Amino acid sequence: MSILSVENVNKRFGGLQALNDVNLEIEAGTVHAIIGPNGAGKSTLLNCFVGRLEPDTGTVTFDGKSLLGIKPHEINQTGVSRVFQTPEIFGELTLLENVMIPAFAKRDGAFTMNAWGSVAGESDMYQKAMDMLDDVGLAEKSNDIAEQLSRGDKRRLELAMCLVQEPKLLLLDEPTAGMARADTNNTIDLMKRIAERGVTMVVIEHDMHVVFSLADKISVLAQGTVIAEDLPENIKGNPKVQEAYLGGAHL
Amino acid sequence: MKIFEMNKSDAILFLCFSAAILAGPILLTPIGAGYPDLLQKFAIFGIFALGFNILFGLTGYLSFGHAAFLGVGSYTAVWTFKLLSMNPIPAIILATVVGGLFAAAIGFVSLRRSGIYFSILTLAFAQMSYNLAYSVLTPITNGETGLQLAQSDPRVLDAAFGRDYGAVLPSPDFFGISMSGYPGFYFCAIMLIICFFISMRIFRSPFGLMLRAVKSNQNRMNYTGLNTRPYAQAAFVISGMFAGLAGGLMAVTDPLAGAERMQWTASGEIVLMTILGGSGTLLGPVIGAGAIKYFENIFSAFNEGILMNAFSFLPESLQHLAVGITSLFVGEGWHLTLGALFMLIVIFLPGGLMEGFNRIRNRFLKRSGDGSGGTADTVPAAAE
Numbered sequence: 001m002s003i004l005s006v007e008n009v010n011k012r013f014g015g016l017q018a019l020n021d022v023n024l025e026i027e028a029g030t031v032h033a034i035i036g037p038n039g040a041g042k043s044t045l046l047n048c049f050v051g052r053l054e055p056d057t058g059t060v061t062f063d064g065k066s067l068l069g070i071k072p073h074e075i076n077q078t079g080v081s082r083v084f085q086t087p088e089i090f091g092e093l094t095l096l097e098n099v100m101i102p103a104f105a106k107r108d109g110a111f112t113m114n115a116w117g118s119v120a121g122e123s124d125m126y127q128k129a130m131d132m133l134d135d136v137g138l139a140e141k142s143n144d145i146a147e148q149l150s151r152g153d154k155r156r157l158e159l160a161m162c163l164v165q166e167p168k169l170l171l172l173d174e175p176t177a178g179m180a181r182a183d184t185n186n187t188i189d190l191m192k193r194i195a196e197r198g199v200t201m202v203v204i205e206h207d208m209h210v211v212f213s214l215a216d217k218i219s220v221l222a223q224g225t226v227i228a229e230d231l232p233e234n235i236k237g238n239p240k241v242q243e244a245y246l247g248g249a250h251l
Numbered sequence: 252m253k254i255f256e257m258n259k260s261d262a263i264l265f266l267c268f269s270a271a272i273l274a275g276p277i278l279l280t281p282i283g284a285g286y287p288d289l290l291q292k293f294a295i296f297g298i299f300a301l302g303f304n305i306l307f308g309l310t311g312y313l314s315f316g317h318a319a320f321l322g323v324g325s326y327t328a329v330w331t332f333k334l335l336s337m338n339p340i341p342a343i344i345l346a347t348v349v350g351g352l353f354a355a356a357i358g359f360v361s362l363r364r365s366g367i368y369f370s371i372l373t374l375a376f377a378q379m380s381y382n383l384a385y386s387v388l389t390p391i392t393n394g395e396t397g398l399q400l401a402q403s404d405p406r407v408l409d410a411a412f413g414r415d416y417g418a419v420l421p422s423p424d425f426f427g428i429s430m431s432g433y434p435g436f437y438f439c440a441i442m443l444i445i446c447f448f449i450s451m452r453i454f455r456s457p458f459g460l461m462l463r464a465v466k467s468n469q470n471r472m473n474y475t476g477l478n479t480r481p482y483a484q485a486a487f488v489i490s491g492m493f494a495g496l497a498g499g500l501m502a503v504t505d506p507l508a509g510a511e512r513m514q515w516t517a518s519g520e521i522v523l524m525t526i527l528g529g530s531g532t533l534l535g536p537v538i539g540a541g542a543i544k545y546f547e548n549i550f551s552a553f554n555e556g557i558l559m560n561a562f563s564f565l566p567e568s569l570q571h572l573a574v575g576i577t578s579l580f581v582g583e584g585w586h587l588t589l590g591a592l593f594m595l596i597v598i599f600l601p602g603g604l605m606e607g608f609n610r611i612r613n614r615f616l617k618r619s620g621d622g623s624g625g626t627a628d629t630v631p632a633a634a635e
Contacts, residue, residue, distance in 0.1 A: 050474060076476035088474065090467040093460075101464050102475045104457050110478040113485060115458035120258060122457065161475065 003028040003200050009058030018044045020224040031201045033211045036221035042204045050082050051075045073110050079168035087154040091147035098146050099129035099164050106165040132164040152183040172203045176210050269444045287432045291504045292544045294439035295497050300524045300536035301450045302493020308531035310486045311466030315370045315518050316377030320350040320491040322513030324498025329398045329508045336408035339423050343499040350495015351488050358487030377518055384510035397509035423503050435504040462486050529603030538604055550588050553581035
């Protein structure tokens with residue numbers, strides 16, 4: 001069953017056709033990788049899923065509901081979480097607070113005037129956030145200020161912030177960019193564990209090692225068009241993909 | 252009771268704060284601030300700063316127009332005295348409500364923008380209110396003269412309860428206790444303590460956490476399923492209510508309301524108080540408000556005669572030079588001192604006076620706790 005379906009999406013920036021009639025079906029419970037050369041429109045496509053950009057034409061339907069014309073926070077409340085290319089975290093707050101905020105958002109909705117309660121008294125939320133931090137290996141740093149983390153740790157924190165919301169669909173924009181090999185492998189393991197829980201994931205990634213160790217299905221985007229969509233083992237030999245990436249040389 | 256529940260360190264902080272405020276007349280006498288007029292100002296501006304801090308300290312939205320709500324609170328309180336009753340309770344309730352309503356309207360428009368544009372919008376609204384109070388709204392505000400009580404005011408509630416003030420100009424009284432002098436201070440002090448308690452609850456609440464998230468990263472909030480606008484709007488209204496209450500208390504201790512209370516310099520003053528004390532901290536704004544009002548009082552009272560005496564140990568030519576230089580910084584020129592003080596604080600203690608206290612405390616804790624393996628709780632490092 002498809003959880004996210006993208007139909008005939010077009011997006012133009014001035015003279016540039018960033019997305020050209022993109023069609024995509026994301027199956028529930030799978031990891032779907034979107035790869036493609038720089039400037040292929042991968043991030044633009046992701047931006048159309050979370051309300052950052054509005055496609056010129058076409059539809060984006062998640063879980064039977066259209067994601068177009070509603071605000072980013074409303075999209076998140078339907079169960080879509082996103083990890084950004086440069087980690088978007090609450091830099092001045094502690095790791096624990098960083099993870100508790102999304103947990104509250106999930107429980108209490110987009111706005112709740114809970115001004116008389118006490119964060120310290122919310123033991124359920126505290127436990128949930130601590131378990132999540134433990135899951136991504138940051139539990140010991142729970143009282144550190146998020147800004148002081150290394151880049152890899154910031155990504156892991158952002159992942160924890162998304163996961164604590166138990167999203168139905170998790171969008172990841174280059175989750176391992178700029179990571180050392182060991183960190184990358186840790187992140188792959190973490191994402192495999194997430195996938196096992198049945199979270200649907202859409203991953204944009206340049207690192208083929210990551211893509212081929214995670215993805216159930218791969219879509220290749222080039223110049224705003226999906227040129228191939230197949231199982232990982234078939235993608236490598238696809239001549240169109242080789243053409244787009246390497247101008248014909250073997251991948 | 253559950254609604255008054257708090258953890259131990261907060262309870263200690265709250266009790267110490269209350270005790271220090273209530274003992275203010277005794278504690279502050281040695282430094283020459285133990286008289287009711289100044290103490291009232293400490294308490295009133297403390298409330299104003301606590302409210303401003305909920306907006307600026309937590310959400311990071313820098314309003315340059317908060318004096319408008321102070322002024323509105325004052326006008327509302329004086330009108331309540333005139334129309335309803337000389338009892339301060341209805342006056343401060345209405346001042347808080349009307350301050351909040353004004354803030355809701357101004358915040359609704361201003362919060363469409365952030366950063367410098369937000370500041371400019373609030374400044375523009377406050378200056379508009381100020382000019383309106385001086386011109387078009389003269390029937391309500393009594394323009395330049397300021398709104399005053401009159402013997403012939405209706406005071407319907409007082410009349411209904413058979414309270415007659417006779418042939419004298421009435422002054423606010425709390426069931427017979429006049430609201431000038433020390434009773435006035437204690438009335439303001441209790442309000443300050445209540446406001447401090449509310450502010451503390453907000454700081455520790457999930458709502459307060461969300462406000463700090465607004466300051467930190469609005470983008471992340473949106474993609475986390477949180478709507479930032481109502482949070483900022485709620486913070487704006489709460490701070491407007493605190494300002495309205497402060498304005499109402501000004502009218503309670505001195506039943507007069509003038510438009511100059513809404514001028515941009517007054518809005519700027521509250522920004523200075525909050526930053527000087529330490530924005531985003533619980534106690535800082537109250538301390539900043541106290542410090543500025545104290546120095547204003549001390550330095551502006553100096554005149555050339557006092558300075559001549561102070562430098563009388565110098566030879567006469569040097570004495571005149573010393574007096575010539577220092578007199579620039581006192582009396583009318585005390586703002587120069589304030590400016591210099593403010594620059595020093597912002598450059599060397601960006602976290603305000605609270606950061607200074609924390610540094611001193613840490614130094615002590617480090618010295619005394621060397622062998623104990625560093626049990627001292629961590630204090631955020633200098634924001635640099």
